[in-house]
Amino acid sequence: MRYFDYIxxxxxxxxxxxxxxxxxxxxxxxxxxxSLGAFIYVPATRYDMAYKxxxxxxxxxxxxxxxxxxxxxxxxxxxxxxxxxxILKNFKDNNVKNIDDIPLIFIRIKDANQLEKIKKIIxxxxxxxxxxxxxxxxxHLIEKIINILNSFKLTKMYxxxxxxxxxxxxxxxxxxxxxxxxxxxxxxxxxxxxIRIGIADLLGIYGIRRSKLFSMYDNIICTSFIxxxxxxxxxxxxxxxxxxxxxxLFNMDNEIIxxxxxxxxxxxxxxxxxxxxxxxxxxxxxxxxxQVISYEDYMDAKNILNSTESIYGVSKxxxxxxxxxxxxxxxxAKKTLILSQIYxxxxxxxxxxxxxxx
Numbered sequence: 001m002r003y004f005d006y007i008x009x010x011x012x013x014x015x016x017x018x019x020x021x022x023x024x025x026x027x028x029x030x031x032x033x034x035s036l037g038a039f040i041y042v043p044a045t046r047y048d049m050a051y052k053x054x055x056x057x058x059x060x061x062x063x064x065x066x067x068x069x070x071x072x073x074x075x076x077x078x079x080x081x082x083x084x085x086x087i088l089k090n091f092k093d094n095n096v097k098n099i100d101d102i103p104l105i106f107i108r109i110k111d112a113n114q115l116e117k118i119k120k121i122i123x124x125x126x127x128x129x130x131x132x133x134x135x136x137x138x139x140h141l142i143e144k145i146i147n148i149l150n151s152f153k154l155t156k157m158y159x160x161x162x163x164x165x166x167x168x169x170x171x172x173x174x175x176x177x178x179x180x181x182x183x184x185x186x187x188x189x190x191x192x193x194x195i196r197i198g199i200a201d202l203l204g205i206y207g208i209r210r211s212k213l214f215s216m217y218d219n220i221i222c223t224s225f226i227x228x229x230x231x232x233x234x235x236x237x238x239x240x241x242x243x244x245x246x247x248x249l250f251n252m253d254n255e256i257i258x259x260x261x262x263x264x265x266x267x268x269x270x271x272x273x274x275x276x277x278x279x280x281x282x283x284x285x286x287x288x289x290x291q292v293i294s295y296e297d298y299m300d301a302k303n304i305l306n307s308t309e310s311i312y313g314v315s316k317x318x319x320x321x322x323x324x325x326x327x328x329x330x331x332x333a334k335k336t337l338i339l340s341q342i343y344x345x346x347x348x349x350x351x352x353x354x355x356x357x358x
Contacts, residue, residue, distance in 0.1 A: 001062050001103060003037065003288055003343055007358050015354060017295060018345035025104055025130045029158075033193045033241050034335075035342045036063045037275045038287035041108065041246075043067050044080035047087065054091050054105060063104040068114060069135050077110070081118055088125040106160065108133035112144050119152055131158030131193060136165045136201075138177055139184035146191055159191055164198020166205050169225055178232040185238055192240050195233060196277055197225070199245030212249055212257045215264035226271060234272050236331065243275040244268030250280035258286070265290045274339070289355035291343040293336055298345040301336035304329050 003020040004012065012019055023035050042050045044066050053064050066087065068080050084107070105128055109115050115122075115132065122129060134145050142161050149157050167177040185192055199216050202225055203209055216222040222245070234242055244265065252258045265276060265287060276287045293301075299318035307315060307326050315324045346352070 003062065003291075004355070004358075007355075011358070015347060015350050016344045017298065017347045018293075018340055020344040021341050023342060024102060025128075029190070029193065031338060031341060034274055034338055036104065036194055036241070036243060037291050037343070038278045038284040039063045039065065039196075039243060039275060040278045040281070040284065041065050041067045044084045044087070045076045047083045050083065050087050054087055054103060063106070063130075065106040065108040065133050067108040068118075069108050069110045077114070081121070084118065085121045085124075088121065088128060092125060092128055102128050104130045106131045106133050108135060109145075110135070112141065112148060115145060115148050122154065122157075123152055126154055126157065129157065131160060133160045133162060133196070135162045135198070137161035137163060138165065138167060139180035142181075142184050142188060142192070146188055157191075158193040159188075160194045160196055161185075161192065162196045162198050163229065164201035168228070169202055169205065169221065174228060178228055182232050182235075182238070185233065185240060189238060189240060194275075195229075195240055195242045197229060197242070197245045200248060210247060210249060212254070212260065215260050215267060216245055216247075217264065217267045230272060241274040242272070243277060244273040246277035246279055247283070248279060250282045252282045252286065261286060262290070285356055285358075288343070289352040291339065292352060292355065293340045293343060293345045295346055295348040295350070297336050298340055300324050300329075301333035301340075304333040305337065 001024060002022045007015070023032060025032070027035070040053060040063075042053045042064060044050060050066055054066070066084055068077065068084065088105075107118070107122070107129060109118070109132060122132075132145060132149065134141055142159065145159055149155070149159070161181075163181070167173045168181075185195075199222060200209070203219070203221060206221060208219070208221070210216070217226075229242060233240070247261060247264065249257045249261065252261070261283070268276060269290070275291060276283075278284055278287055296317065296319050300322075303315060303318065304324050304326055307313075307324070308330070310326075313326050317324055
């Protein structure tokens with residue numbers, strides 16, 4: 001699969017200095033973990049919606065989670081599990097010609113008991129499932145889920161913890177839970193491909209929901225939580241990408257909603273997050289477009305990496321507007337070049353708005 005595969009070659013040449021490259025579930029983890037981009041949740045109870053997404057009929061979508069948790073009502077679990085099996089069976093029977101035809105499919109489970117319940121499905125379709133999302137996650141649950149997968153002999157299946165419970169926000173608990181999460185992630189870093197944050201759940205603890213007038217960075221609960229997530233978990237020794245929080249606002253014809261969404265994604269990136277959970281196709285193209293590397297960032301990153309052996313530790317940026325400094329900017333430069341492989345690099349003078357025209 002490849003991002004922006006719905007754009008024709010002529011326009012790709014015009015827009016991209018470096019085009020996005022192909023990737024699949026067997027791509028090396030050091031590259032694959034940065035490739036989740038706009039990661040959409042689809043409820044397993046909605047067969048038509050889920051199958052359409054899995055089979056690539058939603059433009060721009062590649063990574064996805066078939067959800068057996070929040071998107072499924074209390075009485076819908078049995079139907080959701082049946083649909084999950086049907087979706088995977090029909091996709092495998094009708095669409096899989098080679099591995100590059102398979103999107104990154106994750107299953108968002110409700111809990112460990114449900115994972116045991118769907119063992120046969122996971123085993124039967126292990127070759128088209130990339131991993132398991134773990135909601136309401138803490139350090140103990142990560143270990144439990146990985147041990148269950150190991151008991152299924154699925155020792156290479158990835159997991160994605162979702163941090164979204166009160167233990168990580170209440171002042172008297174959070175340090176203990178974050179410290180244990182850090183230790184567990186370090187222990188199992190080869191199995192954890194991404195970390196996600198559940199903004200809606202955390203706001204819900206306080207009886208708050210998003211407003212179209214604000215981004216999550218305008219809310220002190222969110223910013224306090226994000227501070228802790230970055231401080232504990234966005235560390236070089238973990239090197240596990242963290243994605244931006246989901247927004248339930250999806251009417252991108254509303255300029256207020258669209259502009260706030262773009263502002264939030266830009267702030268996600270500025271805080272070191274990569275990609276974003278999405279719940280509606282309208283959000284996908286905006287998230288993907290904003291993951292593409294700018295001409296300035298790409299050229300400056302290359303210059304920094306080429307200067308590591310130079311006698312000069314600083315140089316002028318490609319556009320003459322900023323200073324490149326090897327020591328503090330080195331990690332940024334390395335990540336920028338990795339992301340350029342997945343999302344591509346825009347040509348000089350092109351910005352993300354041109355990608356939204358398709």
